[in-house]
Amino acid sequence: MSDTVIRVENLGKKYIIGHQQQERYTALRDVIANGAKGLLKPFQSGKSKTQNNYEEFWALKDVSFEIKQGDRVGIIGRNGAGKSTLLKILSRITEPTQGRINIKGRVASLLEVGTGFHPELTGRENIFLNGAILGMSKAEIKRKFDEIVAFAEVEKFLDTPVKRYSSGMYVRLAFAVAAHLEPEILIVDEVLAVGDAGFQKKCIGKMEEVGKEGRTILFVSHNLGVVQTLCNRGFFLSQGTVQIDDMTSKVVTHYLATLESSASQNLLERTDRRGKGLLRLTAIKISTGDDYTSTTLSTGHPARFVFYVTNLRPRLSCIFTLYDQYGQPVINFNSAVRSQEDITDPHIGNAIVCELDELGLLPGRYRINVALVSDGELQDAVEGAEIVDVEQGNLRGRPVLGNTGYGNVCMYHRWVLPA
Ligand SMILES: Nc1ncnc2c1ncn2[C@@H]1O[C@H](COP(=O)(O)OP(=O)(O)OP(=O)(O)O)[C@@H](O)[C@H]1O
Ligand SMILES: [Mg+2]
Structure with a gap:
């Protein structure tokens, strides 16, 4: 019991969606795919313009689990399964509609754009801001500062507001900050979908290091190879519920089988x-x-x-x-x-x-x-x-x-x- 760092009971998240609503929320990788413009704009609100025509939608439902210190959990599932919603709730960016969460330890998360970084502040200021949010002292952050800057490769732009950063620079700095500020729990949502191959490799290496230090990692990725390398445990999420919680290899095998069965479904x-x-x-x-x-x-x-x-x-x-x-x-x-x-x-x-x-x-x-x-x-x-x-x-x-x-x-x- 004592080494449980995250306990989640009957977690649920309900969204109210309008039928007219076509615009989906923005994921980091979509923003990157669409270019850096709009990177730091606020997200589309989920509300429909037609107020009277709405529907309740559970993005997460009845989710319960325990995560132990040092667990490296890979969360996989189809688009819209609820993976990002779960990470956002655990990072306290979104409130759950129901259920309880207990978290022991400092959490650093790298989720969608806009979370954690302030667009008007410079790279340097954002590093200090994030460290402070994590509860680190100025001296502690200073000690880590050079390492972060070197990892992110943003030396030249340290005193530029991050809203002027290219999408690649932005993600590099965001990852470097999250991974280096010695969080006890590191939450990463699909960072590996963006950035070049060299940087992705560096991120995986860093996450392996963090894992070896006995820290807890929650990692969402569509790259099953990376999930299998990095994680010792997997969750398969489907339609807002954790369908399987097992060894990574078993979870991946199951996921692939479900992909196969849906391939025979009418695409439209x-x-x-x-x-x-x-x-x-x-x-x-x-x-x-x-x-x-x-x-x-x-x-x-x-x-x-x-x-x-x-x-x-x-x-x-x-x-x-x-x-x-x-x-x-x-x-x-x-x-x-x-x-x-x-x-x-x-x-x-x-x-x-x-x-x-x-x-x-x-x-x-x-x-x-x-x-x-x-x-x-x-x-x-x-x-x-x-x-x-x-x-x-x-x-x-x-x-x-x-x-x-x-x-x-x-x-x-x-x-x-x-x-
Ligand atoms: N702010 C929001 N308002 C309304 N619906 C939302 C909102 N955020 C997410 N959703 C919906 O909740 C469901 C779960 O979304 P979520 O982002 O958690 O999925 P995901 O598993 O991360 O998918 P992906 O693999 O595409 O990133 C989706 O149907 C999504 O459209
Ligand atoms: Mg997602």
Whole structure:
């Protein structure tokens, strides 16, 4: 009992939502995806303009758990499952509608933009402000100051108000502050979805360090690989409730299975999606063969992915990522990154097509996440939109064997051997 640092009983959070309300709340990664503008603007209020047409909505319901000192808890679940809501309540940024929370120890959290940092204050002032909020003395903060600045790589901009920071700088400083001010409990919501790969690696390293020091971590991420590396315990959240609380690997396996089952669902009926919604993904068709009549992909053969959308919009682009069965990203395609070989077809209808001459994937099962961007903003994002099975084949005459456990891509190559 004594080493319990967080106890949550029957926690619930109710929002009142209007039917007219289209605008979803803003998540940090969406703001980053949309560029730094508006980074520090207050969030959209959840209230509808039509006051009489509203509905109650439980973003969290009957959530109870205990977290022990040193637990590293990965929270996973679909878009809209309630992950950020839970972290916001634990960080005391949002009040719960019902239930009780007991927290023992200093909490530092890195949630959505705007929380913790004051836009008019400089980087330096914000570091001191955050330290003070955490209950640290000036001397303690001073001791940590250089480390924070070095980690965030913002030396030159220390005396610039953070509202002038680029989104990358902002996130770097926010993470550095949260991780270095020696919190007893570190709460991080999807920071790894933003920033470049180098910085992400640095963050994971820092969080591992914090974990090794025996501090408690609550971490939300869609990157299952990172969750598995970092966390010893997982929560699978679905529709506002904790469905599974177990070892990370078990929780991840379960989550992947649910993604798989929803991939067979009609795409338009899925509500677990993000984006502004000026257009939506309606279906994905995957085919192969000389005239794309067969639907079973195989290694080394052509592959064609057709993404159908509700309507066309200016500057429409499609980004999709294939994930392996462990939830690790394998490859990402982005139609906004152009090549001279790309074609525009006025007769294509409401569709975007991606064609590969030789599929360089080992046999196995893959999952596709899709994002559609238009009008300069994320319009639709669906996780596990489709499952792809790749059968054994060969790449330019060389047989490609099943998954050996050493990666899942293959490349055309040639050996030079001694006689
Ligand atoms: N301020 C708000 N007003 C109304 N509804 C909200 C508000 N904040 C969140 N919601 C809704 O509550 C539900 C849970 O949201 P939450 O942000 O916790 O999901 P999440 O699991 O973090 O999703 P994601 O993976 O997309 O970040 C969603 O349906 C969301 O639209
Ligand atoms: Mg969230």
